[in-house]
Amino acid sequence: MAAPPQFLEYINLNKEAFIDRLRDAVAHRSVSTDKQKVLKMREWLQQKLTEQDVIVSFPEPPNTDEPPYILLGKIGTDATKKTVLVYSHYDVMPVDGWNGPGEGTPEDRAFNLYRKDGKMYGRGSSDDKGPVTGWINVLEAHKQKNPPLPVNIRFIFEGNEEIGSPGLDDFIAAEVKKGENGFFHSVDCVCITDNYWLTTRRPVLTYGVRGIAYFTMDITGATDDLHSGLYGRMIHEPMTDMVKLLSKLVEPSGEITIPGVEAQVPPPTDDERKEYELMDYSVTDLRKDTGGREVELTENHADLLMGRMRFPSLSIHGIKGTFDTDDGLKTIIPANISARFSLRLVDPLTPDNIKPIVIDFLNSEFKKLNSKNKMVVHYQGGGFPWVGDRNHYNYKAAEAATKTIYGASLKPDYTREGGSIPVSLTFSNLLGKNVLLLPMGQSDDGAHTKLEKLDEDNYINGTKVFGEYLYELARMQ
Ligand code: BES
Ligand code: ZN
Numbered sequence: 001m002a003a004p005p006q007f008l009e010y011i012n013l014n015k016e017a018f019i020d021r022l023r024d025a026v027a028h029r030s031v032s033t034d035k036q037k038v039l040k041m042r043e044w045l046q047q048k049l050t051e052q053d054v055i056v057s058f059p060e061p062p063n064t065d066e067p068p069y070i071l072l073g074k075i076g077t078d079a080t081k082k083t084v085l086v087y088s089h090y091d092v093m094p095v096d097g098w099n100g101p102g103e104g105t106p107e108d109r110a111f112n113l114y115r116k117d118g119k120m121y122g123r124g125s126s127d128d129k130g131p132v133t134g135w136i137n138v139l140e141a142h143k144q145k146n147p148p149l150p151v152n153i154r155f156i157f158e159g160n161e162e163i164g165s166p167g168l169d170d171f172i173a174a175e176v177k178k179g180e181n182g183f184f185h186s187v188d189c190v191c192i193t194d195n196y197w198l199t200t201r202r203p204v205l206t207y208g209v210r211g212i213a214y215f216t217m218d219i220t221g222a223t224d225d226l227h228s229g230l231y232g233r234m235i236h237e238p239m240t241d242m243v244k245l246l247s248k249l250v251e252p253s254g255e256i257t258i259p260g261v262e263a264q265v266p267p268p269t270d271d272e273r274k275e276y277e278l279m280d281y282s283v284t285d286l287r288k289d290t291g292g293r294e295v296e297l298t299e300n301h302a303d304l305l306m307g308r309m310r311f312p313s314l315s316i317h318g319i320k321g322t323f324d325t326d327d328g329l330k331t332i333i334p335a336n337i338s339a340r341f342s343l344r345l346v347d348p349l350t351p352d353n354i355k356p357i358v359i360d361f362l363n364s365e366f367k368k369l370n371s372k373n374k375m376v377v378h379y380q381g382g383g384f385p386w387v388g389d390r391n392h393y394n395y396k397a398a399e400a401a402t403k404t405i406y407g408a409s410l411k412p413d414y415t416r417e418g419g420s421i422p423v424s425l426t427f428s429n430l431l432g433k434n435v436l437l438l439p440m441g442q443s444d445d446g447a448h449t450k451l452e453k454l455d456e457d458n459y460i461n462g463t464k465v466f467g468e469y470l471y472e473l474a475r476m477q
Contacts, residue, residue, distance in 0.1 A: 151474050213358070319337055321335075
């Protein structure tokens with residue numbers, strides 16, 4: 001153990017107050033697109049952090065069209081100590097169809113933290129307000145118990161993450177340009193707390209994320225919907241074109257069938273495969289996350305993990321413009337439809353190189369259909385993949401901290417994440433410092449779903465890990 005005993009004691013004694021703090025955070029309905037609420041949440045954070053002696057500022061965005069909704073926090077200026085940069089986000093996904101327990105409308109329940117059997121249900125509980133408040137808990141324990149923080153901390157909390165962090169990269173680049181006067185100047189390493197364990201039993205440290213490229217495809221036919229009995233087989237139907245085109249993107253096996261995508265990704269080496277084989281994971285873990293349904297592509301756990309971490313994937317998210325109620329038979333020919341799909345990317349695939357491949361392919365496939373409808377593919381945004389150096393002291397510190405709290409027998413697995421946190425690569429490239437992903441929640445937390453939760457144990461132990469990590473960092477050479 002590296003942290004003084006009064007730190008862990010304080011966390012143990014204040015569990016209820018910390019849960020109340022998370023409840024307050026979740027009560028802010030800071031869905032990324034609701035800027036008013038995002039700003040209110042940012043003010044709340046400003047107050048909470050200021051109470052803990054953090055110097056908070058809201059930077060002027062370099063590009064005023066896209067304010068990045070950032071909160072910067074600074075605590076500690078001791079040049080003899082290391083400085084760690086902590087990133088989390090305080091915006092959340094929408095709550096459509098929220099299915100969690102509690103009282104009131106789905107929306108009311110989603111933003112009212114509900115405790116049951118050691119779990120706390122609420123939008124953002126795990127992604128990412130649990131970690132955000134976890135850091136505030138760590139600061140409070142230090143202020144109240146008065147051990148000085150072992151390192152200087154710089155916080156960057158973002159309110160735009162779930163919509164692709166517009167403006168964030170520009171902000172970081174502008175700040176780095178300021179040299180010694182820039183916010184990130186003295187940073188030694190970066191800790192991103194925005195991911196989850198691979199299972200419900202073993203912690204992980206994460207050294208990579210997949211990138212993402214997001215597309216929409218619009219197909220337009222007549223000016224309005226038409227009766228299929230009257231016009232079926234008289235006109236080109238947008239939906240027929242759409243399903244033909246979507247079927248060209250990906251096989252049921254998960255293989256991406258856009259030429260020139262899979263081919264770019266080198267096959268895993270034997271050593272790499274072995275690493276995935278050694279990870280504590282099985283198809284049973286996946287089935288827990290899929291609600292007990294056997295929907296897996298394979299039962300081989302190394303192949304499952306490589307599907308998520310090592311290979312690209314393509315998911316079709318939905319088609320808009322069709323019916324979404326089930327009252328009665330809908331026999332129309334929809335005139336205006338739009339599909340969304342995205343690719344998760346691994347090196348060497350990037351949003352820049354994948355964009356023309358996808359757009360050109362769909363245009364050429366559409367031509368083959370000889371349809372008189374209009375089809376347009378739009379690139380909506382994305383982020384680069386990243387793989388970091390897991391041999392750095394940043395990881396050694398996180399591993400030691402995790403073992404202290406969860407026990408040496410639960411040594412964390414080193415994982416890459418299938419999800420995307422584009423700022424990982426930005427920090428790595430622009431600051432030139434090591435980046436670590438240190439999770440609080442676990443695999444079945446259901447981030448982004450209709451039933452998101454965080455376990456009380458993960459919240460409290462995660463808070464302890466964050467604190468221990470700071471002490472371990474301080475000790476690292
Ligand atoms: N917390 C997630 C990132 C994540 C996802 C980590 C899955 C671990 C596993 C983050 O909030 C998120 O969802 N990011 C978006 C990024 C996108 C909008 C650029 C994502 O991955 O879809
Ligand atoms: Zn997140």
